Amino acid sequence: MHFLNIIHRVTLNKFYVGETIDIQNRINKNNKHSFNKSFTKAADDWKLALA
Template sequence: MHYLYILYSQKLNRFYTGETSDLQARLEMHNTHHFKKAFTKPADDWTLKLIFETNTRNEAKQL
């Protein structure tokens, strides 16, 4: 399984869309600033707002 996800940061009042095969690990990466130059770096309060489950990464990216 693969997932398209939408995160929300109340601190920034912004949404972020991404894709992954491991939602919990990816959410933790965003909130701990694992991605040094990422759009999500300025906040540490990202929460999952919407999840679409797909069969493949390509399907998730097409959504």
């Protein structure tokens, strides 16, 4: 099952909307810069805001 999620970048108060089947794994990958060309690569303080 896929989930819509909104993650929040705490330091700059930015939000990102995405979808995934494993929310915690996705946040961990975003915070470890696993996606080289993504919007989320600029930070390592993403937190789940809504799922």
